[in-house]
Amino acid sequence: MSTLHPAGPAAAVIATLWWVLLAGATVICLFVAALLVWAWRRPPGATDERRFVIGLGLGLPLVVLSALLAYGVVVGERLLPRAAPEVVTVHAEARQWAWRFAYDDAPGRETEDILHIPAGRPVDVAITTADVVHSFWVPRLAGKLDAVPGHVNTLRIEAYAPGRYQGLSAEFSGRGYRDHGFEVIAHDAADWQAFVTGETP
Incomplete structure (x- = not known):
């Protein structure tokens, strides 16, 4: 990390x-x-x-x-997010002690503690929280941004290549926050399309 x-x-x-x-x-x-x-x-x-x-x-x-x-x-x-046609939007909601991710490209699709993204494309992560302040951070992909109750902060991330990257909540948010992590899986184009269409879990 x-x-x-x-x-x-x-x-x-x-x-x-x-x-x-x-x-x-x-x-x-x-x-x-x-x-x-x-x-x-x-x-x-x-x-x-x-x-x-x-x-x-x-x-x-x-x-x-x-x-x-x-x-x-x-x-x-x-580093500020800018509009671009190839941008993928993902919604991240933190809570004690999990992350839930929803995907604009796959309506109704949600994952918990695993964020799926396409490799080689910018991804805007719309970050919020259901309870207290948390922080979204994938050290090898982007900087850190807080998840604030009642507010949405947007962070742009991108992976050069397919792979798995560890993320964590880098904000004290109560007992147990040290284990409040998640994983980012960056897919190649074919695997991303399979994820979006529901052909893979």
Whole structure:
């Protein structure tokens, strides 16, 4: 379930964002450490603390953090669901302690704790809950989104290839929440069509 081993485009964007943020934080950390070493070892008579504190101690971190913020905003905007003809819509309802999934492509079809999706196509998951706040998260396919009572949040997920991916509710929602998980099965085109038509369970 590692977010650093993405299996879909949204997860890949999030993993890249993680690496970029790690690199930026490392640059700031190393630079501040170097400034501290310089402060202890500076030659006698070098007393220009104003340049040291403002120009170096604040300047570089602010530049790096501003760049990271701008990058994060751009990436976040790219992850928003957008209308597209090939999008599949699935409805996810959480409760203590199960997930129920319904499919627009297969009216009347519901599954519990197993979400079926087509591989290689974007899937909009409309997330809500029947009781308390839960959280829908499939680390290898997309980011995390809360399920809020009386509200529907939409998360776009997509799997590059057919396979099985573990999901979980990453929100404390009472005793037993640690075992509140589900599985995502990504089907190839033929298997997805068989699922939609009811030829497979």
